Amino acid sequence: MKPSDSQLGHDPACPWHRRARDAVGYSLRIRLVLVFMALAVTVAVVFMGGMQKVVALGWKEAARPLLMDYVDRLTAEIGSPPSIERAQAIADRLPVTLRIDGPQIHWDSHPDRPRPDWMSDKVQRQDHWSRDDTGYRLLQRTTADGHHIEFGLNALSWDKRPRIAWGTLTVLLLLTALAFVYVRHLLRPLDDIRHGARRFGNGDFGEPIPVRHAHRPDELGQLAGTINTMGEDIHQMLEAKRALLLAMSHELRSPLTRARLNTELLPESPDVLAQRAALMRDLGEMARLITDLLESERLAGRHAALHREPTDLAELAREVVAELEVRHPGATAITLLVPGTLPTCMLDRSRVRLLMRNLLDNSLRHNDPAAQPPQIELRMNEGVVEIEVRDHGPGVPPAHLPHLAQAFYRPDTARQRTTGGVGLGLYLCRLVTHAHGGTLLVRNAEPGLRVTARLPCPDGAAQATAGAPG
Numbered sequence: 001m002k003p004s005d006s007q008l009g010h011d012p013a014c015p016w017h018r019r020a021r022d023a024v025g026y027s028l029r030i031r032l033v034l035v036f037m038a039l040a041v042t043v044a045v046v047f048m049g050g051m052q053k054v055v056a057l058g059w060k061e062a063a064r065p066l067l068m069d070y071v072d073r074l075t076a077e078i079g080s081p082p083s084i085e086r087a088q089a090i091a092d093r094l095p096v097t098l099r100i101d102g103p104q105i106h107w108d109s110h111p112d113r114p115r116p117d118w119m120s121d122k123v124q125r126q127d128h129w130s131r132d133d134t135g136y137r138l139l140q141r142t143t144a145d146g147h148h149i150e151f152g153l154n155a156l157s158w159d160k161r162p163r164i165a166w167g168t169l170t171v172l173l174l175l176t177a178l179a180f181v182y183v184r185h186l187l188r189p190l191d192d193i194r195h196g197a198r199r200f201g202n203g204d205f206g207e208p209i210p211v212r213h214a215h216r217p218d219e220l221g222q223l224a225g226t227i228n229t230m231g232e233d234i235h236q237m238l239e240a241k242r243a244l245l246l247a248m249s250h251e252l253r254s255p256l257t258r259a260r261l262n263t264e265l266l267p268e269s270p271d272v273l274a275q276r277a278a279l280m281r282d283l284g285e286m287a288r289l290i291t292d293l294l295e296s297e298r299l300a301g302r303h304a305a306l307h308r309e310p311t312d313l314a315e316l317a318r319e320v321v322a323e324l325e326v327r328h329p330g331a332t333a334i335t336l337l338v339p340g341t342l343p344t345c346m347l348d349r350s351r352v353r354l355l356m357r358n359l360l361d362n363s364l365r366h367n368d369p370a371a372q373p374p375q376i377e378l379r380m381n382e383g384v385v386e387i388e389v390r391d392h393g394p395g396v397p398p399a400h401l402p403h404l405a406q407a408f409y410r411p412d413t414a415r416q417r418t419t420g421g422v423g424l425g426l427y428l429c430r431l432v433t434h435a436h437g438g439t440l441l442v443r444n445a446e447p448g449l450r451v452t453a454r455l456p457c458p459d460g461a462a463q464a465t466a467g468a469p470g
Contacts, residue, residue: 029187033180040175071141071151080143081105087149095153102147188212189220193227200227205235252290259283292424295354299431306348306435313345313352313378313385314338320356321376328364333373342378345385345457347436352455355432356387358425359451363391371447384438385457392448404442405430429453 078087078100084107087098091109098109139151189212196209208231209224211217217225260283266276317336324331356376363374371392379386396404405426429451430440438455 029180029183032183032187033176036179036183037172037176041172071139074151075141075143075149078143078149080147081145082107082143082147082149097152099150099152100147101150102143102145104145105147187220189224193220193224196224196231197227200231200234203238205231208232253287256283256287256290260287289424292428295428299351299428299435306351308346309349310344311347311349311352313347313387314342316349316353317356317376317378317387320353320360324357324360324364328361330364330367330369330373331360334360334364335373335375337375337377339379342380342385343457345455347455347457348432351432351435352387355429355453356389358429359387359389359453362425362451363389363393363449366393366449367391368393368447380457381454383457384454386452386454388450388452390445390448390450392445395444395447395449396442398444401442401444405440426451 074090077090078098082100082102082105084100084105087100087107088109090096091098096109097113098107100107141149141151143149189210192210196207199205199207208228211221211224211228213221214225260280263276263279263283266272268276314336317338321331321334321336324334360374360376367374368391374389374391377386377388377390379388426440426442433440433453433455436455438453441452441454443450
């Protein structure tokens with residue numbers, strides 16, 4: 001089942017976090033990029049942490065004696081008792097901080113800066129690097145007169161860490177964008193497959209799904225090729241079904257003609273007339289059914305040929321009503337509403353005649369005899385001619401309205417088989433309107449049913465404009 005717009009997060013009324021969640025849930029591209037980024041970050045953290053641990057341990061072990069010797073030399077340079085001038089000179093010369101605590105001197109080279117966390121007693125007790133095997137602190141010394149000298153790195157040297165973090169984030173975002181573009185390129189065939197499957201579902205098999213690198217397709221290319229093969233098979237099956245139905249319809253006409261002829265030759269005696277009339281009605285219904293089947297197959301094809309000619313819709317409607325009066329006594333009461341300035345349209349006259357006949361025949365079957373007669377209204381609306389037929393019957397339950405124009409569909413709760421028809425009337429009307437590039441709208445009129453066929457009439461619109469008063 002295809003997800004709705006609200007499921008895809010396209011509803012503007014939805015909160016942004018819900019739209020984002022739905023986008024991630026229904027977008028394969030975004031999920032692949034997120035998986036890629038999660039994997040990249042995890043690998044980077046694990047690799048860098050492991051390498052840092054390995055390098056740091058080796059470097060610390062190698063640098064420990066050098067650092068101890070250097071700290072001893074700096075302590076000797078400061079002297080005992082400590083000289084604040086020499087300590088200040090060391091702090092100015094080197095990126096280090098100095099703290100001197102003792103019975104005579106309490107001095108800090110950078111008093112305005114807090115002591116770093118990594119220099120606290122708690123951290124140093126947990127850090128093997130800050131102590132040697134005997135518990136001697138590498139960065140602290142005690143002079144002979146009892147002063148404690150503590151060395152540390154200048155905190156200014158760590159101020160560049162935010163820049164490094166922002167740079168790392170920028171590179172990560174750039175990699176994310178490049179990964180998304182590449183994943184989008186890889187999954188572009190999915191759009192072609194979706195559009196192709198939609199075309200096949202609408203009965204358009206003329207354009208196959210493009211296969212990328214057809215000489216050596218990847219998995220998506222193989223999927224597109226498989227769907228193309230499936231579409232060709234379905235197209236062949238539909239064409240075979242259509243050819244079989246057309247052949248059967250043509251072949252059935254000959255025995256029906258002979259049966260009708262034999263029925264007309266029956267003696268007109270009183271005991272045979274009733275059976276003869278019933279048989280003639282059934283044969284006529286079968287003949288009309290075959291004609292409708294043939295016409296529906298012609299119109300259902302992708303290349304439905306229309307013989308367009310100037311058509312006076314008002315005159316055509318009067319002809320159809322006159323033809324129906326032979327079979328429907330109630331057709332004489334049909335109301336025809338025509339504006340005074342209805343133009344002539346370039347339409348297929350025989351197909352529009354079929355459209356009007358089926359709509360009026362349907363309204364006569366289901367109209368309430370005690371109510372108003374059916375009516376047909378012709379009107380022009382912005383270059384489109386509208387043919388609307390309404391009856392005053394029981395109408396149709398709303399759940400059945402979207403299916404009324406489907407082949408062989410009859411809502412049993414509203415229109416029974418005894419009322420006649422096999423469910424091809426409105427289906428043929430829909431095919432005729434679609435062949436002309438129009439639409440068919442079915443809705444309840446309360447009471448009754450209202451069916452509107454909208455057919456483009458550009459030539460008629462031009463004539464109506466030219467004939468309008470200035």
